[in-house]
Amino acid sequence: xxxxxATAADIGSSRWxxxxxxxxxxxxxxxxxxxxxxxxxxxxxxxxxxxVRSFTGLSPVNPLHSLGFSDQTSFGHNFxxxxxxxxxxxxxxxxxxxxxxxxxxxxxxxxxxxxxQLLKHGRIKTTRARASAMRKYxxxxxxxxxxxxxxxxxxxxxxxxxxxxxxxLFAEVPExxxxxxxxxxxxxxxxxxxxxxxxxxxxxxx
Amino acid sequence: MAVSVDPLVVGRVIGDVVDxxxxxxxxxxxxxxxxxxxxxxxxPSMAINxxxxxxxxxxxxxxxxVMTDPDAPSPSEPSMREWVHWIVCDIPGxxxxxQGKEILPYMGPRPPVGIHRYIFVLFQQNGxxxxxxxPPASRANFNTRLFADHLNLGLxxxxxxxxxxxxxxxxxx
Numbered sequence: 001x002x003x004x005x006a007t008a009a010d011i012g013s014s015r016w017x018x019x020x021x022x023x024x025x026x027x028x029x030x031x032x033x034x035x036x037x038x039x040x041x042x043x044x045x046x047x048x049x050x051x052v053r054s055f056t057g058l059s060p061v062n063p064l065h066s067l068g069f070s071d072q073t074s075f076g077h078n079f080x081x082x083x084x085x086x087x088x089x090x091x092x093x094x095x096x097x098x099x100x101x102x103x104x105x106x107x108x109x110x111x112x113x114x115x116x117q118l119l120k121h122g123r124i125k126t127t128r129a130r131a132s133a134m135r136k137y138x139x140x141x142x143x144x145x146x147x148x149x150x151x152x153x154x155x156x157x158x159x160x161x162x163x164x165x166x167x168x169l170f171a172e173v174p175e176x177x178x179x180x181x182x183x184x185x186x187x188x189x190x191x192x193x194x195x196x197x198x199x200x201x202x203x204x205x206x
Numbered sequence: 207m208a209v210s211v212d213p214l215v216v217g218r219v220i221g222d223v224v225d226x227x228x229x230x231x232x233x234x235x236x237x238x239x240x241x242x243x244x245x246x247x248x249x250p251s252m253a254i255n256x257x258x259x260x261x262x263x264x265x266x267x268x269x270x271x272v273m274t275d276p277d278a279p280s281p282s283e284p285s286m287r288e289w290v291h292w293i294v295c296d297i298p299g300x301x302x303x304x305q306g307k308e309i310l311p312y313m314g315p316r317p318p319v320g321i322h323r324y325i326f327v328l329f330q331q332n333g334x335x336x337x338x339x340x341p342p343a344s345r346a347n348f349n350t351r352l353f354a355d356h357l358n359l360g361l362x363x364x365x366x367x368x369x370x371x372x373x374x375x376x377x378x379x
Contacts, residue, residue, distance in 0.1 A: 121320035122282025172283065188216050190245060202245075202321065202369070205282050 098133040111137050116161045118185075119169055123204035131187050131203040138205075142184045145173035180206070213244035219367050222276045223288060223325050223350050231263045231299075233328050233364040248315075248324075248368045256292065256303070256312040261328065261364075263299030268331040270295045270359060271303055273312075273324060274350055280319040290348035291315070291324070295335045310341050315370045325367040329359035 100107050110130070115137045118124050126134075141160065144152040148170060156166045177184055188202045214220045220227075235242040236258045242248065261269055271294045278289035291313045297306035315324050327350055339357060342348055354360065 119282065122277070122280050123321040125321060186218070188245070204321075 098129060100129060100133060112159055112161060115141060115159070116165060118203060118205065119160065119165050120162070123202055125190070125200060125202050127193075128187075128189060128199045128201040131201040134203060135185050135187070138185050138203075139182060141169065142173055142177055145169045146177065148174065214365055214367070217245055217323060217367060219323065219325055219365060223274060224327055224362050224365060225351070227361040227363070227365075229364050231261060231269070231328060231330070231363040233262075233326070233366060234260045235326060235366055236260075242326075242366055242368050244367055246368050248370050249373055250315045250317065250370050251373060253324075253370065254314040259302050259326070261297060261299060261301065263330075263363075265298050265300050267299045268295075268334060269297045269299060269306075269363070270329045270331055270335070270357070271297060271306070272327045272329070272350055272353065274327070274348060275315065275317075275322050275324050277317075277320065277322040278346065281322065282320065286346040288348045288350065290342060290345050293339075293341070295339050296331070307335070307339075309339050310345070313345070317370055317372050319372070321369050321371040323367050323369055325365060327362045328364040329354055329357075329361075330363045332358060 100110060102110060111134060114124070114126065114130060114134050118134065118138055119141065137159075141156055144156045153166065153170055156169070157163055160166050160169075184206050186204050186206050188204070190200050190202060192199050212220075237248055237252050238255075238257075240246075240248065240252065242257070259271065261271075263269065271292070272290065273292040274288040274290045276288045277284050278286040290310060292308075293310040294303040294306040294308050297303050315322065335357065342353075354362075
């Protein structure tokens, strides 16, 4: 199609220039954000220098825009701008709470159970997401035990499922973690799980 | 972000049991065709018998192998740290512990609570030990560093560790 247009225009003018075509189409990118790279090769003076495109969103590239600009002119290639699953951003902006794919009541129960087991066994093996979500709650329980008053003990009893663990925790935490300020757990990543290739980790009390 | 990527440092083997050292000897440990790598999982049922240990090194040198568990009886309360499982002395380089003198007979891992680390530490001896080594009075409250100091073994030359936990009694359906 490009060659057909070129041959038709060649009849009218001796040189076919892209300027008329580009002015007819909607603008490719906002003018302020485009970066012009120096034109390295001189064999194609009619082509414009390559522009680095800024993020244009999820819409497919207009096939007409890619006429002389890239070599992927087939229709199937026009959707390959975003290819990272369902994530719109590669960063963690604004994500405060790890949801763990569960509704809030189940999530709370899961974290309570995991912290109870960690305080009971000392080292457990779970998925990496759960291990890093647990850290906050384990640290909270150890901080309550460091304080040691009756009110804090009752608060801990309301979170941990087994009461012997709470009493043992309040008995041994002051001498074990007396000088340490925070960071009472350690996460060690390990091999993925065989059944679903979930990334696993050991979480242990420091 | 981990400060160090060495699995022995990440798993706190260096720190709890041994000090920072430079490995000079390669040691491979096999529990019935399962090769033990740092931090791998081994079931206690597979570790009832002593493993096959192959040490490469000069045949003139003698080595001492110690297997301990620093998380006895439970990683959250290691009151019996460390529990020593196996001590073999006078192993000639390039062979395995069957050629050495077994000071303390092998005891398989039996973790009652939690996930325990089981650490194999290899030392190089300055000379033959023979009867100079006494087995410890009890397996509990062993200290690998003190043991190495008593026998002038210096820093270890190789270390491997694996994890083990209590197996469920009946298989889940």
